[in-house]
Amino acid sequence: MRMKWLAAFAVASLAAAATAHHSFSMFDMKKDVTAKGTVTEFKWTNPHAWMHVDVADAKGATTNWAIEMTSPNNLVSVGWRRSSLKPGDKVTVTYHPLVNGKAGGSLVKVVLPDGKVLENK
Amino acid sequence: MKFWAASSLVALATVCLAAPSIAQQSASNPMPQNVVPDKVWPASAEQVDYTALQKLPDWRGLWSPMMGEAAKPEIPQLKGKYKAHYDEIQTLIKTGDPEALLKVERRASACEPPGMPGIMTQPYNLEFLFTPGRVTVIQEAYMQVRRIFTDGRPLPEDPDPTYNGSSIGHWEGDTLVVTTIGLRDGGTMGRWGITYSDKVKLTERIHLDPANKDVLIVENTFEDPEALIAPWHSVYKFKRERGFDQIEFVCAQNDRNPINEEGEVEFLGVGD
Numbered sequence: 001m002r003m004k005w006l007a008a009f010a011v012a013s014l015a016a017a018a019t020a021h022h023s024f025s026m027f028d029m030k031k032d033v034t035a036k037g038t039v040t041e042f043k044w045t046n047p048h049a050w051m052h053v054d055v056a057d058a059k060g061a062t063t064n065w066a067i068e069m070t071s072p073n074n075l076v077s078v079g080w081r082r083s084s085l086k087p088g089d090k091v092t093v094t095y096h097p098l099v100n101g102k103a104g105g106s107l108v109k110v111v112l113p114d115g116k117v118l119e120n121k
Numbered sequence: 122m123k124f125w126a127a128s129s130l131v132a133l134a135t136v137c138l139a140a141p142s143i144a145q146q147s148a149s150n151p152m153p154q155n156v157v158p159d160k161v162w163p164a165s166a167e168q169v170d171y172t173a174l175q176k177l178p179d180w181r182g183l184w185s186p187m188m189g190e191a192a193k194p195e196i197p198q199l200k201g202k203y204k205a206h207y208d209e210i211q212t213l214i215k216t217g218d219p220e221a222l223l224k225v226e227r228r229a230s231a232c233e234p235p236g237m238p239g240i241m242t243q244p245y246n247l248e249f250l251f252t253p254g255r256v257t258v259i260q261e262a263y264m265q266v267r268r269i270f271t272d273g274r275p276l277p278e279d280p281d282p283t284y285n286g287s288s289i290g291h292w293e294g295d296t297l298v299v300t301t302i303g304l305r306d307g308g309t310m311g312r313w314g315i316t317y318s319d320k321v322k323l324t325e326r327i328h329l330d331p332a333n334k335d336v337l338i339v340e341n342t343f344e345d346p347e348a349l350i351a352p353w354h355s356v357y358k359f360k361r362e363r364g365f366d367q368i369e370f371v372c373a374q375n376d377r378n379p380i381n382e383e384g385e386v387e388f389l390g391v392g393d
Contacts, residue, residue: 020243020262022231022378022386045375052391066390073261073368104390
């Protein structure tokens with residue numbers, strides 16, 4: 001808990017420290033994508049918390065995205081709770097997308113229906 | 122092991138009161154009937170002295186690794202396959218390949234623990250517990266445990282290699298000096314492609330920073346007759362947090378990052 005995840009990544013990318021579970025090289029960490037969507041699932045689990053979000057493209061086609069976060073152990077220190085998200089919530093997510101183009105990414109932050117911002121740290 | 126011996130009478134009594142089927146299972150237990158412990162060491166002895174703990178330094182709270190403070194590691198003087206491995210990973214790092222480390226340090230599962238000394242610097246925190254004759258280290262990530270016996274016992278003569286090895290320690294003033302052997306061949310001394318053999322001996326000197334009692338310093342010295350020409354040193358620093366407790370962390374709960382046959386970490390998204 002209280003470990004700064006992105007700081008850990010920055011050091012890890014310099015080959016000087018350990019990542020706990022996996023590296024972040026599967027994500028395009030230099031690219032931030034922001035999208036509005038509807039939460040379909042929120043998993044408050046280890047080793048990572050996850051949210052699934054329905055996002056509609058410009059043509060109206062909806063894709064269900066899997067967005068990975070760090071762990072509940074870390075997230076509680078920046079204001080997250082297991083009740084922070086629930087299916088049906090309209091949110092704005094910012095994430096680093098998967099390099100392979102699949103519908104997944106690593107969360108940067110989420111704007112909740114009430115405007116509160118929760119970061120992935 | 123010792124626990125079995127210590128609790129065998131209780132277990133036997135329980136078995137005698139249990140259903141015959143359980144008794145039959147116990148009869149096939151491979152543990153020999155005549156094993157008696159050579160000696161009960163103070164950490165497990167009936168007579169214990171808790172007052173000695175009052176003299177130990179205050180290491181309470183949680184300790185988070187200060188990775189930004191990590192000094193650039195020494196260049197190790199490796200030999201044999203361990204040097205070849207190091208050279209390989211250094212070449213990969215120079216290519217800028219972000220997967221360089223993973224390509225050389227393959228694991229069977231993303232939930233597989235790093236072993237010593239990686240357990241000390243996962244990006245979560247450590248907790249130290251003092252009991253008579255023993256220091257226990259708990260890593261929040263995957264809830265890993267190290268047992269350091271400070272009750273005068275010797276190191277085991279022929280330990281099975283394990284992720285965290287077998288550790289004994291003693292106090293030199295406020296410094297805990299720990300010796301660890303019995304680590305698995307190919308484990309890493311640090312994530313720089315520096316690996317050890319199962320003959321490695323690690324000595325840690327663990328103490329508070331004299332200039333800041335909320336900083337813990339771990340000075341590592343690795344000696345390895347098969348991997349190293351000369352001892353290799355590293356230093357870890359940790360910052361104290363007193364306002365939090367560790368939280369349960371079961372890595373198998375929802376692991377969606379399996380490692381495939383190529384050693385690559387996967388991402389199981391929706392429908393995968």
